[in-house]
Amino acid sequence: MNKRRLGTTDVWVSELCLGSMTWGTQNDYADAAEQIDCALDHGVNFIDTAEMYPTTPLTEKTLGDTETIIGQWFKASGRRDDVVIATKVTGKGKAWMYGGQDITAEKIQVSIDRSLKRLQTDRIDLYQLHWPNRGSYHFRQNWTYDATSQDTQQTKDNMLEVLRALDDAIKAGKIINIGLSNESCWGTAQFLSIAEQNNLPRVVSIQNEYNLMNRLFDLDLAELSHHESVGLLAFSPLGAGMLSGKYSNGSKPEGSRRTLNNNLSGRFTDSSEPVCERYVSLAREHGLEPAQMALAFCLTRPFMASVIIGATSMEQLKKNLGAATLELSDEVMQGIQAIYKDHPIPM
Secondary structure, eight states: OOEEEOTTSSOEEESEEEEOTTBTTTBOHHHHHHHHHHHHHTTOOEEEOOTTOOOTTOOTTTTTHHHHHHHHHHHHHOOGGGOEEEEEEOOSOOTTTGGGOOOOHHHHHHHHHHHHHHHTOSOEEEEEEOSOTTOOSTTTGGGTOOOTTOOHHHHHHHHHHHHHHHHHHHHTTSEEEEEEESOOHHHHHHHHHHHHHHTOOOEEEEEEEOBTTBOGGGTHHHHHHHHHTOEEEEEOTTTTTGGGTTTGGGOOOTTSGGGTSTTTTTTSSTTHHHHHHHHHHHHHHTTOOHHHHHHHHHHHOTTEEEEEEOOSSHHHHHHHHGGGGOOOOHHHHHHHHHHHHHOSOOO
């Protein structure tokens, strides 16, 4: 599998990253271990997780279980050095999610130590801020997003505080590189600027949603990515499974995410469903697996550092891994562009 450079670092990650947010609910340790072993056998060296995982569903009882499962695999396999591990610090949320407080220097210190213990490792290769304290337009919040209530100086002061805390953790050897998630172009630019002005760590990646039906990154963030070498780690590249075609004609397969979250966090709507079917039909017209076409498209994007794939079954995982060797024809790419022009933001 091809490797891509993580920002300006000397770290090279597989172009497909193994996502883990189902481990601990939809998948148990045995499932997760089998997925990791299979992914590594196919050339994957990158695993993404978060202190708040699993999320399907997100519950107080299972909070942190995904990191614990990965830690168990590290201990059992002895293959920690074969993996670039990425995790995230949780921000504002429900009180039972680690207090529900904003991301601060204190929160970062506590969360890093907690993640290291669960992961049974001495360092985290990529430590990410799960979402901005000030709010985010991601997860369908773009329809009502309004930044005018944000306090500019307070936001910048918190960014400086956070970067200093991350710098301390890097100097202590607890984390290696830092990244953002669910961020905006302005927010990313501020982190870069503040880091440069204060000789603090530079963000190397941004983890945002990206798929055939959600291409917000193509605009200002793509420009920033090019000029600043901050690559995208794309989550939900299949639109929570929609672009695999498994929900076609209103299907709701047993054990699928729609049985736990019917509208897939606002993705599955009357507006998005017919657009999704056009992409699925395009793939099938060309003899392609819809999921592989959707993933292969993401891999063509010049700003892509790695595409995060997730699966609840080995069949799904192996199918997704196959996207790494798929080259889309000009005809397929033209078909994708035609649908995109008709429906640029369907969900």
